[in-house]
Amino acid sequence: xxxxxxxxxxxxxxxxxxxxxxxxxxFGLFSQNWFTFSNFxxxxxxxxxxxxxxxxxxxxxxxxxxxxxxxAVMFMxxxxxxxxxxxxxxxxxxxxxxxxxxxxxxxxxxxxxxDVKVMPFIATLGTMTVIRGITxxxxxxxxxxxxxxxxxxxxxxxxxxxIPYPAIVFIFLLLVFHIVLTKTAFGRRIxxxxxxxEAAKKAGLNTRLVLYMAYVISGVLAAIAGFVSAxxxxxxxxxFGEGYEFDAIAASVLGGTxxxxxxxxxxxxVLVGAVTIQMIKTGLTAMQINPYLIDxxxxxxxxxxxxxxxIKNQVIAKSQSRHIRVAE
Amino acid sequence: MAEEQVLRLEHVSKDFFGIxxxxxxxxxxxxxxxxxxxxxxGAGKSTMMNIVCGVLPPTSGxxxxxxxxxxxxxxxxxxxxxxxxxxxxLNLFNNLNVIDxxxxxxxxxxxxxxxxxxxxxxxxxxxxxxxxxxxISPYTKVEKLSMGERQLIEIAKSILGxxxxxxxxEPTTSLTNKETEKLFAIIxxxxxxxxxxxxxxxxxxxxxxxxxxxxVLRDGVxxxxxxxxxxxxxxxxxxxxxxxxxxxxxxRIENISDEILLSVKNLSQPGVxxxxxxxxRxxxxxxIYGLMGAGRSELANILFGLDEYESGQIIFKxxxxxxxxxxxxxxxxxxxxxxxxxxxxxxxEFPVAENINITSLRSLSKKGIVNKxxxxxxxxxxxxMFGIKCEAVNKHLVKGLSGGNQQKVVxxxxxxxRPELLIVDEPTRGIDVGAKSEVYNxxxxxxxxGTGILMVSSEMxxxxxxxxxxxxxxxxxxxxxxxxxxxxTESLLHAAFIxxxxx
Numbered sequence: 001x002x003x004x005x006x007x008x009x010x011x012x013x014x015x016x017x018x019x020x021x022x023x024x025x026x027f028g029l030f031s032q033n034w035f036t037f038s039n040f041x042x043x044x045x046x047x048x049x050x051x052x053x054x055x056x057x058x059x060x061x062x063x064x065x066x067x068x069x070x071x072a073v074m075f076m077x078x079x080x081x082x083x084x085x086x087x088x089x090x091x092x093x094x095x096x097x098x099x100x101x102x103x104x105x106x107x108x109x110x111x112x113x114x115d116v117k118v119m120p121f122i123a124t125l126g127t128m129t130v131i132r133g134i135t136x137x138x139x140x141x142x143x144x145x146x147x148x149x150x151x152x153x154x155x156x157x158x159x160x161x162x163i164p165y166p167a168i169v170f171i172f173l174l175l176v177f178h179i180v181l182t183k184t185a186f187g188r189r190i191x192x193x194x195x196x197x198e199a200a201k202k203a204g205l206n207t208r209l210v211l212y213m214a215y216v217i218s219g220v221l222a223a224i225a226g227f228v229s230a231x232x233x234x235x236x237x238x239x240f241g242e243g244y245e246f247d248a249i250a251a252s253v254l255g256g257t258x259x260x261x262x263x264x265x266x267x268x269x270v271l272v273g274a275v276t277i278q279m280i281k282t283g284l285t286a287m288q289i290n291p292y293l294i295d296x297x298x299x300x301x302x303x304x305x306x307x308x309x310x311i312k313n314q315v316i317a318k319s320q321s322r323h324i325r326v327a328e
Numbered sequence: 329m330a331e332e333q334v335l336r337l338e339h340v341s342k343d344f345f346g347i348x349x350x351x352x353x354x355x356x357x358x359x360x361x362x363x364x365x366x367x368x369x370g371a372g373k374s375t376m377m378n379i380v381c382g383v384l385p386p387t388s389g390x391x392x393x394x395x396x397x398x399x400x401x402x403x404x405x406x407x408x409x410x411x412x413x414x415x416x417x418l419n420l421f422n423n424l425n426v427i428d429x430x431x432x433x434x435x436x437x438x439x440x441x442x443x444x445x446x447x448x449x450x451x452x453x454x455x456x457x458x459x460x461x462x463x464i465s466p467y468t469k470v471e472k473l474s475m476g477e478r479q480l481i482e483i484a485k486s487i488l489g490x491x492x493x494x495x496x497x498e499p500t501t502s503l504t505n506k507e508t509e510k511l512f513a514i515i516x517x518x519x520x521x522x523x524x525x526x527x528x529x530x531x532x533x534x535x536x537x538x539x540x541x542x543x544v545l546r547d548g549v550x551x552x553x554x555x556x557x558x559x560x561x562x563x564x565x566x567x568x569x570x571x572x573x574x575x576x577x578x579x580r581i582e583n584i585s586d587e588i589l590l591s592v593k594n595l596s597q598p599g600v601x602x603x604x605x606x607x608x609r610x611x612x613x614x615x616i617y618g619l620m621g622a623g624r625s626e627l628a629n630i631l632f633g634l635d636e637y638e639s640g641q642i643i644f645k646x647x648x649x650x651x652x653x654x655x656x657x658x659x660x661x662x663x664x665x666x667x668x669x670x671x672x673x674x675x676x677e678f679p680v681a682e683n684i685n686i687t688s689l690r691s692l693s694k695k696g697i698v699n700k701x702x703x704x705x706x707x708x709x710x711x712x713m714f715g716i717k718c719e720a721v722n723k724h725l726v727k728g729l730s731g732g733n734q735q736k737v738v739x740x741x742x743x744x745x746r747p748e749l750l751i752v753d754e755p756t757r758g759i760d761v762g763a764k765s766e767v768y769n770x771x772x773x774x775x776x777x778g779t780g781i782l783m784v785s786s787e788m789x790x791x792x793x794x795x796x797x798x799x800x801x802x803x804x805x806x807x808x809x810x811x812x813x814x815x816x817t818e819s820l821l822h823a824a825f826i827x828x829x830x831x
Contacts, residue, residue, distance in 0.1 A: 188435065200432075204404055204407075262421075
């Protein structure tokens with residue numbers, strides 16, 4: 001292989017990082033106060049809940065599945081927590097309830113995907129609609145208030161007055177699930193299941209357990225993301241978490257997760273992906289354009305980024321395909 | 329007792345809903361012995377191995393392992409006593425490294441933590457890799473390895489558990505000659521270490537060379553067992569098919585016209601093929617031989633318009649073809665039986681009829697609507713003509729056919745387009761002797777009727793037996809051409825191995 005070609009592949013392989021840098025610089029040219037430490041910290045903080053969702057969704061994605069219910073899980077978990085908190089239930093109990101909701105929905109998703117054998121996107125699209133509907137019945141489409149201390153102490157609080165707590169939670173979860181994915185037997189087996197489920201069964205792996213775990217992780221992390229997000233917003237509006245599954249999948253894919261399963265990473269993958277997406281959002285807002293256009297641009301940007309990523313994979317796959325050494 | 333018995337099957341039978349898959353099979357395997365198990369597809373080899381490995385329970389009969397009754401309920405029971413099965417389709421995960429693959433169902437942990445101890449596993453993996461003579465880092469991803477290396481990884485993985493019996497199912501189908509030699513050396517070594525081996529293969533020469541004793545299965549019954557010395561290839565075949573195939577290859581009645589059907593001029597594509605020139609006449613069977621990676625299949629893909637090329641010309645029936653356009657070629661009368669029938673040649677979940685008709689839907693339809701009657705008739709005619717063994721053509725799914733019958737479906741699919749040129753790539757890979765002979769007959773019939781056939785193969789025997797001329801490729805170039813007077817194994821090999829740099 002010639003050096004030129006090798007270079008081309010290198011450039012493509014690190015495209016997520018390059019996109020990251022390009023988008024970072026581009027918005028910097030258009031907006032004021034972009035290249036400041038406080039802006040950077042703010043982006044990390046704001047990317048925290050999409051990032052946490054993306055950590056979770058990466059697990060079903062690696063198994064060649066998906067989880068479209070994450071935004072709805074955020075909504076349901078946080079709504080019930082907020083209602084309990086309103087009734088004076090202590091915070092840890094309310095949080096536990098949200099986590100249990102996430103866990104149960106994860107199990108339900110896995111049941112449909114693994115045991116009933118419904119295609120993951122249909123199964124989780126179904127649960128997404130159902131749980132959002134159920135929650136709306138309970139909340140009556142009202143925005144729910146959450147205790148002010150959640151916002152002051154956590155949502156906008158900073159460790160040593162420097163690093164926002166949501167960012168710390170995000171980074172902590174990144175580290176934990178990076179280790180889970182790369183260093184534990186479960187982590188390796190999830191890759192095996194995503195690569196070839198039949199072979200994994202033949203190898204004697206408990207593929208059912210592995211797949212259930214993947215959806216449960218996704219559900220539980222979505223519940224955590226609900227807390228992180230609500231404590232930043234200050235309440236739980238009726239459209240809470242709506243459309244976040246798109247951001248989460250995009251963040252994971254930008255970070256190198258393949259929708260075909262078998263590949264993906266938490267570090268650096270999800271971190272780079274989530275921050276890139278948040279930069280696009282923040283950058284567009286900072287440019288002070290028509291808010292209606294922001295949504296459109298945002299989606300187009302994300303689609304473009306994911307599309308480039310797809311092209312990259314195709315080109316790399318093509319260049320690495322079998323080559324015969326022709327006599328010169 | 330002269331020899332130590334490891335595995336014994338006594339009067340084992342298995343029926344599925346009243347139909348016997350194997351009947352009254354008795355077999356013995358001694359320590360340090362290689363048993364060759366041969367039989368046509370569907371003869372019951374897989375059923376038998378599935379019983380041994382605990383995948384299926386026998387209907388009647390009993391199994392003994394090292395003299396003790398052995399009743400495996402699940403695959404892990406077989407592993408626990410020391411039986412290891414290396415499947416034909418390798419069970420590796422390409423996206424993981426060698427360590428992960430070897431320890432996937434039993435990772436070693438760092439003491440007291442749920443974290444994998446990669447260091448410890450790497451050490452163990454290294455010594456296992458050394459035993460199979462593979463000098464690679466245990467951290468290498470499997471997707472970077474050749475098929476031969478992957479096979480060796482499977483073996484290394486299986487010897488980790490220190491098995492007493494290792495079963496190989498068609499281990500050489502995707503290996504190069506060199507890799508096959510290496511595999512055989514390792515099997516010999518395992519034998520010397522006192523392991524017992526069951527070797528299943530369609531390549532009878534290999535079975536003859538490698539094994540100590542042979543068992544032949546036909547229709548679920550053992551038709552012959554004995555020491556390998558007592559078997560000639562002919563005897564193996566006649567035991568397998570129940571008749572002797574004196575004539576594996578059909579007698580050639582050549583009907584080659586002077587009319588040139590296909591002519592390729594100076595065809596080159598960097599990194600794939602270089603300066604290819606060839607001509608094929610009507611009614612001719614032209615062979616293309618080469619070792620794996622010589623560029624045979626790549627050339628076939630280019631000729632059929634699937635892959636692009638940089639320079640040169642492909643002229644079919646006097647007309648220069650477009651560079652990359654298979655549709656044009658099909659319309660002009662070309663057909664292509666690809667190397668890999670399951671992935672590229674068939675819709676496994678579709679019935680036989682739909683598979684056969686897929687290429688001729690245009691001629692089977694009126695005003696864009698498929699004429700069901702005609703389509704069914706076309707499929708039934710093909711079934712009859714090719715002797716495809718299946719139930720109703722519009723019901724029987726292709727995935728339920730044996731390899732040989734699947735291959736016939738692929739060929740039938742193209743023949744029903746009435747092609748003038750048929751490219752066949754590895755037309756008999758992985759199918760049994762009886763089906764092979766039938767495929768050769770079909771191809772010869774076609775040639776006699778005037779079809780030009782380009783037969784790409786890595787099996788010398790079949791090229792010698794079928795082709796009037798053979799072109800030899802090496803490193804993407806044509807390095808030799810032999811007509812049927814000069815064709816012999818030695819001259820083919822000479823051209824295939826020849827160092828092109830020295831020419």
